[in-house]
Amino acid sequence: MNILRRGRLQVAPDEDIMRFTSSMEADKRIFDADIQVDKAHVVMLKEQDIIKENECCAILSGLDRIQKEGISALDTSYEDVHIALEARLIEMVGEDTGGRMHSGRSRNDEVATCIRLTLRTELLFLMEEAKDLVGTLIKTAGKHHETIMPGYTHTQHAQPTTLSHNLLAHANAILRDIERIKAAYKNTNQNPLGAAAFASTGFPINRKKTTELLGFDSAIENSMDAVSTRDFMIESISCFSNMMTNLGRMAEELILWSSSEFGFIELDDSYSSTSSIMPQKKNPDIAELMRAKAGTVNGALVSVLTICKALPYSYNRDLQEATPHLWRALDTVRASVRMARGMIGTMSVKKNAMITATNTGFMTATELADVIVRTTGIPFRTAHHIVGAIAKTGLTPTLSMLDELSSEIIHEKLSDRGLTEKAIRDALDPVDNVRKRKVMGGPSPLETKRQIAVINKKMIIIEKDIGLFNKKINEASDKLAKACKKCA
Structure with missing residues (x-):
């Protein structure tokens, strides 16, 4: 009998209803986070004398075993990973012990905590990958301080610039994206655990303890807000959408520059395809897909905004539908950042074609x-x-x-x-034009070299911040592991 439905509900849903309501597929993403949350919660329950030490030890041992077995060992007839995991624990250690794990909490605060834990790690990965993209952009820019090329407004020849100047424009845009993601990380790294369904709990729980064990910066003060808000999710996807807009602009330039009409670059074979019928073709498919995937991320953002719009407080099942959009948007932007880095780092630059193009259109x-x-x-x-x-x-x-x-x-x-x-x-003279433009932000080689130095300093700060974020998470993980070991 389903451990969740057996008291209040007598009729089990059929398979079609179960498929409609199940989040098990999306929950694969938060399985490890769920184990981590369970462990922190159980350790706190023991420390607060809400459960006994032997019960705590048995539960933690069962959770270790479940983690080793993996999510595939859970009963997929349950509607989500949380109940499936609890049911498996009860099967292992008995209800008199395993049934105590859920004391003082709800799935509402549990799932919100799991999503935040998983997302914060993914945000750190994205910041690292974006930082690597900026590194590739400035490394390539450093080779082309004097590679003269046309600059465009309205896609018309405008003024001479350099490839370095152009690539540094993209680097600065991605740097701002990283700063936005850092802000989203801070708003994500807050603890909803202990809010229970929405009105907290009568058990004497210690929310500061779970906040410490899970490496959160703080607990979300209001329990109703804690379980029902998905603003951290919206903020993150907004950052992804903005980054995809910047990557889409980069992709568009790579596509144009690699065309016969421009002939400024040639993309590496690994980032190209050919035609099934035209053997001479070398198509910039990866850049085209990167450009298109901005639509995927924008769609995810609009979906989550629409799901959350006008939802009354506090928790509503509608929020379950938001999470898959988050993961899809996240996977898309991370992959796109890696593709951009690869294309920029391996492309061949045709300097002669670039300088020749500056002689048309009266660019001076x-x-x-x-x-x-x-x-x-x-x-x-x-x-x-x-x-x-x-x-x-x-x-x-x-x-x-x-x-x-x-x-x-x-x-x-x-x-x-x-x-x-x-x-x-x-x-x-296009070359003389560029050399004269040495005011801050200009394309002069002296100035683009200075810009790279500035970006390198910003990269050091970003690297330090990412390190501090990871250090706090790792220290919390060690604390949780030591607390669990006491019961081993």
Whole structure:
């Protein structure tokens, strides 16, 4: 007989209903966390004299055995891993002992705790992988401080830049993603255990103890809030969605740059496919899938937001539907980060094609206008007018042409104000354009080298923070293991 239904309910659900309500498939993800939560709860119950020491020892021994057997050994006729695990424990040690494990808690606070434990570990993995992606971006950028290429606005040739400058833009975006994930980690690492169904419990439990044993930063103060909120989940998926947006932009550039029309890069064979009918094809399939998977993560975010919208306090079974979206979004973003790192780290850069492309589209027009302003003292908007007029002709600017246009527009020759042919030639040189742009954030090699140094310092801080997070978890795990060993 089902240990959960036998008192209040007399009729068992049929297989179709069980399939509809079961979360066992998604619960595979939290099985180890559930064992950890059970152990911390049982140790606390013993310390608070809610259960006896011999009962605690028997339960902990049973939990160790269940963990070794794995989730596949549990009875899948139960609707979730929590009841299946408890039923297996009772089968092992008897109800008089195993039936005491659930004292002072509910599945509501239990599942919320398990999800938070599992998610915080996954967030740390994601931060590590994102940090590695940033490392690959700046390593590649460091090889291309002087690799001139077109910069684009509206997908039109705009101004000359460098590949280093472009890659560092992506690196900075991913760094911000890591900071967002760090914030999500802190809001995830809070303990709901002890809130029970929603109104806490009459047992004299010690929530500070389970918080310590599980490595949480703090307990969630309000028991109703503790079991019913999934804002930590929404925040995390929001971070994943933002990161996928940034990765999607990166993917789009890799796809465009590897096309025949651009020919700026060639993706490694391992990140490419070919056609089933066209033998000459080398398709950027991995980048295309990475671009598409942003939709998967965005869909997960909207799903969880919609599930949580207007739910009354406190716990509602609707929340069960949110968790699979979390894991799907998480797996997708982690895999995408790894794919991005691989593509950037192995791609071949075609420098000649990049520099050649800067010679089309009058990409130095802005610098020419700036040179006119600096040399002649006329207003920028007037210089913009003159250069725009010459751009319309499609001809390469010369001093005589600029004099002719300026005579029409301002009734004065620019040469009379000090503009020279050499100044024009220098302004039209893409390499010289880039070198001049050494203000903070610019593409000048001096500046991109400085930017890499700044990012490296930020990476050290990120590495330290991840280390501190892991240290706290590991210390808590050791404390729990020692507490359990006392009963061995």
